[in-house]
Amino acid sequence: MQTQVSTAVAARRRRPRRDPLTLLREAAGEVYQSRRLIAYLVQADLKKKGSDTLLGNIWWVVDPLLQMLVYVVLVSVIFQEKVPDYPLFIFSAILPWKWFTSSVGDAITSVSGQDKLIKQIKFPKIVLPTASTIAGIAGFAFGMVPLMALLLLFYRDRLSIILVLIIPIAIVQLVFTMAFGYLVSATNVFYRDVANVSRHALRMWFYLSPGLYAASSLNSIARVHPTIMKLMELNPFFTLFESYRVVIYGTDTSGPVMPNWTPLLILLGASLLILGLTTVIFKRAETSFAKVL
Numbered sequence: 397m398q399t400q401v402s403t404a405v406a407a408r409r410r411r412p413r414r415d416p417l418t419l420l421r422e423a424a425g426e427v428y429q430s431r432r433l434i435a436y437l438v439q440a441d442l443k444k445k446g447s448d449t450l451l452g453n454i455w456w457v458v459d460p461l462l463q464m465l466v467y468v469v470l471v472s473v474i475f476q477e478k479v480p481d482y483p484l485f486i487f488s489a490i491l492p493w494k495w496f497t498s499s500v501g502d503a504i505t506s507v508s509g510q511d512k513l514i515k516q517i518k519f520p521k522i523v524l525p526t527a528s529t530i531a532g533i534a535g536f537a538f539g540m541v542p543l544m545a546l547l548l549l550f551y552r553d554r555l556s557i558i559l560v561l562i563i564p565i566a567i568v569q570l571v572f573t574m575a576f577g578y579l580v581s582a583t584n585v586f587y588r589d590v591a592n593v594s595r596h597a598l599r600m601w602f603y604l605s606p607g608l609y610a611a612s613s614l615n616s617i618a619r620v621h622p623t624i625m626k627l628m629e630l631n632p633f634f635t636l637f638e639s640y641r642v643v644i645y646g647t648d649t650s651g652p653v654m655p656n657w658t659p660l661l662i663l664l665g666a667s668l669l670i671l672g673l674t675t676v677i678f679k680r681a682e683t684s685f686a687k688v689l
Contacts (some may be wrong), residue, residue: 483550522679
């Protein structure tokens, strides 16, 4: 018996480590073959969120408006900054940011919160953060309701067909969010402080991104500290916020305009590379999930 156990352990040690391309192909195959399971998990997640609170998914309509009200009072009333149509200006950043933070929050616990399932059943673990990230798309779609209400009721002069360009911008954000979700979901299995740290890190991330303010307001920093400005431009939400804003809000002097596609394409390429890297990290880590959980 002892000889058999020793042989099995030795066999595992001799097993060649799978290369990154093999892991990527395996992950892609698991996601495709488990698409029905992912759809079921997405539906279950949306149903659960809808039943957990009195207003259910309507919070996706109410919450961005409440956040917008807070920032309007803070910036326009207390700090007395004069930005034309500031409620729409800030809402164009609040909506994609809420999508990102809610998706990241769900992804963090998507694996660690299913410890009993992972210990009992053998299934592709990567479907868990994938489903939690995809479920966030529905919330973002709900957020389009208050956006359209704002445009139709108060800012009809900024209503434009260019608004449909939210879709390709959202696709870029989805790829980046998926990559980030894979990383935090795997990390949280081993380090449970990720959820606590993420709340503070995400808050700081938002303030360092041009959400409350326009990127053009950083011109003074660019002149004095060009290196710092270059580093700020590496922030994915520097590009995303500006892209959403120009197609929803436009500029101070004009309505919605076409986004700058070059930084968006660069961000998409970088996000795909990061997605590949975090997928490999997740696949290498998943073999230890059951042991740690």
